[in-house]
Amino acid sequence: MDCRVVVEAAVPVYDVETPDEAIRIAISKTGEMLNPDLNYVEINMGERTSPEGESLPPAFIAADEALVALELEMTVFNVEREEHASRIARKEIGQRLRNIPLTVLEVEEIPSEEDSENEETESENDGSDGDDGDDGDDESDGEGPENGSSDDGTDGTDDGDDHGDDDGDDDLLPEFEEMVDE
Template sequence: MPDYMVTLESAWIIKDVKTMDDAISIAIGEAGKRLNPAAKYVEIETGMMVCPLCNKALNCAVVVANTALVGLTLQMKVFRAESEEHAVRIAKSVIGKALRDVPLNVQDVQEL
């Protein structure tokens, strides 16, 4: 049975924040705290998106009225899964238990 790297994206809302850098730091910190005891092996990064005009990579965060929406990328290695779908279910289960009420979407699955 192969191993997989599952990449999920999530949306994180931060209130009472002034700058985008603060919002990103707070989102990563809060996600890390919630994942730490149960799933400390999950890699947390800022989500990136491509600008449609200049094709440069941009942070996936926006601040409006002191409220931020930050896109995070969560990566997890899943060992000995039966298939890609099985690996996704395992990753969503582990991460979803720690990050209740946080939307998760599959971004990528790679066989290792």
């Protein structure tokens, strides 16, 4: 299972005057600490709210020093549980962001490609059944056969292209396996 993990970081920034300046410096500072090892981590401004629910800027400034809330998002692959994914994300990010507090905000399971392909195939089958019925109605009209025959020719060409791509993939796989064996 693959998971998308969002971690909140409290990044201290010094000698700043405005929240925008603090945010820019915090994002830059965090990017420098994460790169090049974790260049796949997305850095976004965090969201803060007051106890009344009022939206606040992600930077809190006092005496020209700021504490900036940033959200760091990364994808963790091949984990057993969501808890496992959150531990991995905290460890990977925490190793590079020394002395910066981290909290896991969200762990979301990413549907696997097989699941999404099955859903797409099901939706295509549902849509093609309805489209075939519509094409049959068009063919019964006086001008429909011309449009229907061109649509049928196009559909046949698309199916041929799909099979051609599959054949090309089959031809590539043995070569790849030969290279791996060598």
